[in-house]
Amino acid sequence: MENISAEQSMPDLPAPSPIHNRYVRWILYFLVYGTVIVVFGYHLILHAINTTKVAAIPCPSLRETVSWKIHDGRFEPPTLTVSRCQTVKILNQDSVSRDPAFGPHPKHIVYGDFHERLLRPGQANSFTASITGTYPAHDHLEETVAGTMVVR
Ligand SMILES: [Cu+2]
16 A cells, blocks of 8 residues: 655645635625615515505494496496495406506505405405595506595
């Protein structure tokens, strides 16, 4: 067997790169994760600012249901007037899908227990008109399809 001298078996190692320095690594982690957290937080705050929430006021007893139809690209009636605590049933009688929403487009407001969702032709979305006031409504897919809900 050949004898290997200490010099041959221990070649010079290159100088450690700065990334191997633990302080540099911590600073990089901090910058990367900090940026991710700041960007996510910014979007969460922006979403909260852009969405106004109108909190539901409990109804002592539920009243009858009123249908608010969408057909031929129009809300029928254009202005729906209901009494507080009536159930409003938005009914898509159009030939295309509709996505009814309250508030101005594209910001919207979250009205009481109304949950925005896509309505295919024939589908409906019901909620309780629990807060009085005048609320603009529109189809989020076609904002010119619009109406107004008045709750007294
Ligand atoms: Cu919209």
